Amino acid sequence: MAPNGHARLRVRLESITYGARDINVYTFVGVDGPLPAAEPGAHLDVEVEPGLIRQYSLLTVGEDPLEYRIGVKRDPAGRGGSVALHDRSVVGAEFAVSPPRTTFPLHPLDGTAGEVLLLAGGIGVTPLLGMLGAVRRAGGRVSLHYWARSLQDMLARAELERDAAVVLHPGGRAAAAVADVVRAAPADAHLYCCGPEGMLEEFEAACAGRDPDRVHVERFVARAPLSSPGRFTVRCARSAVDVEVDPQTSVLDACLKAGVDLEYSCEEGTCGACEVRVLEGAVTHNDTVASAERHDADRTMMVCCSRAAGSFLVIDV
Numbered sequence: 001m002a003p004n005g006h007a008r009l010r011v012r013l014e015s016i017t018y019g020a021r022d023i024n025v026y027t028f029v030g031v032d033g034p035l036p037a038a039e040p041g042a043h044l045d046v047e048v049e050p051g052l053i054r055q056y057s058l059l060t061v062g063e064d065p066l067e068y069r070i071g072v073k074r075d076p077a078g079r080g081g082s083v084a085l086h087d088r089s090v091v092g093a094e095f096a097v098s099p100p101r102t103t104f105p106l107h108p109l110d111g112t113a114g115e116v117l118l119l120a121g122g123i124g125v126t127p128l129l130g131m132l133g134a135v136r137r138a139g140g141r142v143s144l145h146y147w148a149r150s151l152q153d154m155l156a157r158a159e160l161e162r163d164a165a166v167v168l169h170p171g172g173r174a175a176a177a178v179a180d181v182v183r184a185a186p187a188d189a190h191l192y193c194c195g196p197e198g199m200l201e202e203f204e205a206a207c208a209g210r211d212p213d214r215v216h217v218e219r220f221v222a223r224a225p226l227s228s229p230g231r232f233t234v235r236c237a238r239s240a241v242d243v244e245v246d247p248q249t250s251v252l253d254a255c256l257k258a259g260v261d262l263e264y265s266c267e268e269g270t271c272g273a274c275e276v277r278v279l280e281g282a283v284t285h286n287d288t289v290a291s292a293e294r295h296d297a298d299r300t301m302m303v304c305c306s307r308a309a310g311s312f313l314v315i316d317v
């Protein structure tokens, strides 16, 4: 089994290096030649073990299409992916991964801005490290604030300590600190935050009043599943199939069961793999990839976790 996409890449684990306390850096090279380029903020679906597919942000992007590097923190309380990688992966082994997917994109630098502020908490630093390099290469002004328990817990610490654009905050996070950093940023700066849920909430509260198009977060944690009181029908327009969805079943599962081929990976609304276009009907969104407003404006939904708000939905699959 491989990531449930239509495209899969075969990669070989070339090296495992120490990143920080409980954090390893895994470097993969393509088995079949150069790998597709990745954008800043991109992540991979990695089939860590048969049937165990997890998403990891790429540490470096656009620099070397010959390798993908991810930083993984061993989390014994997690869902098993990080422990499997830390405890059981071996250099030289082959893995299946998806092509890079970008649900946390770096927006083009514009006007006077060109100013980008990155706020990282713990292992949430991984997508932001790629952004730091990308903004620099594009000639923009960028700074990174990085909170972690201690200096020993900081990925790429030696490099970041020498970087004048980086402020390391060892010793944990005081709620006020995130708000202070946000408050000091110019109104037209683009702000990006990735970290634990509490930090994201502090960040979003501090950003209230800012242009929402310049405030960006990446969440790795799923929302609670939606309960749906009744059944609804999903018309799969291109497949010409009507699918009945009962309260206990996701749109994704109902469609797959009906023979409609859909891409998916995390099945909890965090990876973006299952996004489809909505042609008709209202949706109750429940993913953490994009806001409900953004989905409604773009007429999209994640079928693994979001549901019809009414009794009928038409999707472009």
Ligand code: FES
Residues within 6 Å of the ligand: 263, 264, 265, 266, 267, 268, 269, 270, 271, 272, 273, 274, 275, 287, 289, 302, 303, 304, 305
């Ligand atoms: S499968 Fe990951 S968001 Fe739906």
